[in-house]
Amino acid sequence: MDWSKLLRLPTTVLLLLAAVFALITLVQLVMLRRHLHRRRRLAASGRALLCLGAFALTLLLAGGGFALRGYRLLGEEAPVVDIDARILSPQRWALVLTWPDGSFRQVQLDGDDWRVEAVVLKWKLPALLAGLPPLYRLDRLSGRYDDAAQETSAPRTVIDFGEAGAFDLRSLSKQYPQWLPEVDTVYGSGAFLPLVDQGHYSVSLMRTGALVARPDEATARRIGQPLGD
CATH class of the missing domain: 1.10.287 (Helix Hairpins)
Known part of the structure; x- marks a missing residue:
């Protein structure tokens, strides 16, 4: 099959x-x-x-x-989401998230960095040998401050994508493991990058289950510039 x-x-x-x-x-x-x-x-x-x-x-x-709603197949490296950032005020950003299918969402974020997290589901060896691929779904996006002290007191932004709803493989595998005996593990993976005005970022997921975030060349140059330049 x-x-x-x-x-x-x-x-x-x-x-x-x-x-x-x-x-x-x-x-x-x-x-x-x-x-x-x-x-x-x-x-x-x-x-x-x-x-x-x-x-x-x-x-x-x-x-x-x-x-399975919200889950996608995980290949060698699967594109997860593209992020475009625009500054509104110091440590306040407008982001446009674009998914591989062309759908998009506009959000606002507080902080110096953005952080995205995904849920990854891996199968046990018999299922892998049968050709059943790992699955993933985007879980949430949050803001992050460079200063750890500010992180405890400044406004926080957490955006829950909630694509899979309440009835989800992760919940089923925890509550009823006997229903999904071939599930090996369900875990989270995250990545973050600094926010810059007019920044463009691409997020992908490796087959190992690790999220990878990459800025484009122009964004990488802005990230490398000292503040005020």
């Missing part, structure tokens, strides 16, 4: 398939009721098995659709 192709199915496709099997379940329930009314026990038993099977597939597809 090609797990890469399976996991590339969008959430909507999985939910549509779940709806189809839910409809099949209802049809089987109607047929089961008819057979029971006519006292056809053998036929009713067959319909009951089909009903249970269709219902199980409904739950599996619906659960997979919701749990």
Whole structure:
């Protein structure tokens, strides 16, 4: 089975398939009721098995659709997000976040640096040998101050992306590890860089699970300039 192709199915496709099997379940329930009314026990038993099977597939597809929402495949180096920064006032910034699919979000951030964090899910060896790739999702963006003392008293900004919602693989693996026996570990990875006016940054994730943040050439030159230049 090609797990890469399976996991590339969008959430909507999985939910549509779940709806189809839910409809099949209802049809089987109607047929089961008819057979029971006519006292056809053998036929009713067959319909009951089909009903249970269709219902199980409904739950599996619906659960997979919701749990995988927000997760992406992790290749050798997967682009996570591009960040463009514009200064509003000292230690106050306007950021535009652009995802690989072209969607974007505008936020404001306090601090000297930005920090982005992601949740990475890795599978155990049998699943890896079967071709199941690691997964990741962007978790949050926050501001960071260079002065540790200021960090304790200055305004803080934390932006929760919350792409996966409350029903998430990370929560499931903690609360019901028996449901996901092939999950090896779920952990966080983060990276940060200094903020400069008109700065452009690219964030990617290595297959090892490490986030990598890179400024473009012009931004790197601004970061290297002394303050006031």
